[in-house]
Amino acid sequence: MNLDDAKEILSAYRSDDRDREDPIFREALEQMASDGDLKKWFEEQHAMDRAIRQKLASIEAPADLRARVMAQIRGHEARGRRFTLPPWLAIAACLVLGGFAVFYSRITGPNRFQEFRSEALAMVSKQGGPLLDLETPNLSETQTFLREHQAPCYEALPAALKSMETAGCRAFVWKEHPASLTCFRLPGGQFLHLVVIDQAAVGGANIAVGMKSMGEWHVMFQQKDGMLLMWATRAPMEELKRMFLTASCEWPDLKKPS
Amino acid sequence: MATNLDLESIVSELYSPLYRFAFALSRNETQAADLTQETFLILAKQQAQVRDVTKIKSWLFTTLRREFLRGLRSQSSHPEVELQPEHQDELVVEPAVLRATDASTALEALAQVDESYRMVLELFYLADLSYKEIAATLEIPIGTVMSRLSRGKEQLRVLLAKTEAPAKIAPSPRAGNLPT
Numbered sequence: 001m002n003l004d005d006a007k008e009i010l011s012a013y014r015s016d017d018r019d020r021e022d023p024i025f026r027e028a029l030e031q032m033a034s035d036g037d038l039k040k041w042f043e044e045q046h047a048m049d050r051a052i053r054q055k056l057a058s059i060e061a062p063a064d065l066r067a068r069v070m071a072q073i074r075g076h077e078a079r080g081r082r083f084t085l086p087p088w089l090a091i092a093a094c095l096v097l098g099g100f101a102v103f104y105s106r107i108t109g110p111n112r113f114q115e116f117r118s119e120a121l122a123m124v125s126k127q128g129g130p131l132l133d134l135e136t137p138n139l140s141e142t143q144t145f146l147r148e149h150q151a152p153c154y155e156a157l158p159a160a161l162k163s164m165e166t167a168g169c170r171a172f173v174w175k176e177h178p179a180s181l182t183c184f185r186l187p188g189g190q191f192l193h194l195v196v197i198d199q200a201a202v203g204g205a206n207i208a209v210g211m212k213s214m215g216e217w218h219v220m221f222q223q224k225d226g227m228l229l230m231w232a233t234r235a236p237m238e239e240l241k242r243m244f245l246t247a248s249c250e251w252p253d254l255k256k257p258s
Numbered sequence: 259m260a261t262n263l264d265l266e267s268i269v270s271e272l273y274s275p276l277y278r279f280a281f282a283l284s285r286n287e288t289q290a291a292d293l294t295q296e297t298f299l300i301l302a303k304q305q306a307q308v309r310d311v312t313k314i315k316s317w318l319f320t321t322l323r324r325e326f327l328r329g330l331r332s333q334s335s336h337p338e339v340e341l342q343p344e345h346q347d348e349l350v351v352e353p354a355v356l357r358a359t360d361a362s363t364a365l366e367a368l369a370q371v372d373e374s375y376r377m378v379l380e381l382f383y384l385a386d387l388s389y390k391e392i393a394a395t396l397e398i399p400i401g402t403v404m405s406r407l408s409r410g411k412e413q414l415r416v417l418l419a420k421t422e423a424p425a426k427i428a429p430s431p432r433a434g435n436l437p438t
Contacts, residue, residue, distance in 0.1 A: 011408035012389035055360035061277035073302045
């Protein structure tokens with residue numbers, strides 16, 4: 001390797017810690033050990049590199065740039081988590097839900113429980129996903145938010161649910177009763193919605209436990225500590241069964257899904 | 259295939275060098291910050307397509323450069339109205355980052371290097387990319403990177419010597435050499 005070749009290769013050398021092990025520099029570095037001129041040139045070159053890097057390092061990014069970048073990324077991720085529904089499917093869902101509401105009211109007559117179930121389902125069926133007050137993947141953040149807003153929040157969830165990412169939550173009022181919605185992301189990518197309300201809000205209705213299919217929705221109710229828990233998802237029934245089967249170890253009252 | 263990138267760590271590690279690179283390209287603080295944000299946002303949107311995590315650094319610099327060039331093309335197809343010279347002077351504001359004379363000197367010298375060498379030098383000094391990463395970013399052979407680095411550095415050395423020589427001959431009185 002002649003002197004010019006060695007210089008050309010060593011021009012790309014940054015520092016010992018990063019480039020010393022790169023075989024492309026080995027021969028040139030070895031040559032430097034026995035060539036005083038090359039060594040002198042290399043030291044000068046290296047000093048210039050250091051000086052220029054030092055000068056350029058004084059270009060400082062705005063103090064809030066990192067935070068701005070992260071906020072933008074989180075905003076993008078939050079938007080991505082909000083599910084979108086094609087308009088035709090939203091109309092179909094509304095028709096199906098509306099049909100169910102009429103069907104149920106004709107058979108059993110209007111009561112608070114059915115009203116609550118229909119309205120809760122309408123809320124989670126909203127095109128573009130339900131409106132959320134807080135968008136976060138963190139369940140504990142949703143629980144803190146709901147507590148702060150005096151919304152009912154059932155915290156003794158099974159581990160399988162606690163470890164699940166959320167899309168966010170919402171605190172709302174249904175017929176003067178505080179209520180909450182928490183949206184979990186199921187492993188398959190769909191959502192599992194948990195609506196919680198004081199049991200007194202739905203009167204003394206005889207609420208059937210177990211899963212029910214209502215159109216494209218699978219719904220399940222539980223009564224815990226004076227609260228009514230309504231679970232609703234469009235995920236395949238099999239996925240829901242698997243999840244609640246795991247949870248049934250910690251929730252003995254949970255019937256094995258049929 | 260990487261599906262779950264640790265974006266927070268990537269941002270923390272690379273937002274400063276990306277901003278410096280963007281600033282060297284645009285010479286405008288706002289544009290540099292926008293370019294940096296836009297580049298990370300593109301990464302967030304396309305992270306599922308990232309196949310080799312080790313190439314994220316050069317991917318980010320490639321993307322930033324592409325976005326900058328895209329912006330330039332867009333500006334040239336929608337040219338802005340020229341300001342009248344007498345008003346133009348009033349609107350020229352020296353960016354805060356360039357008030358640091360050291361950076362200003364280095365950037366000015368870099369700007370005077372032949373265009374064919376400049377980008378390689380900027381990626382070497384501002385982005386701290388290796389010759390392989392520079393080759394990947396600019397999509398040129400490794401040998402070309404090395405020869406451009408070598409020639410570019412030579413030009414830069416001469417330019418910096420010209421810039422800094424007067425200071426050595428006539429040091430500023432503020433440096434302590436008060437006339438006696």
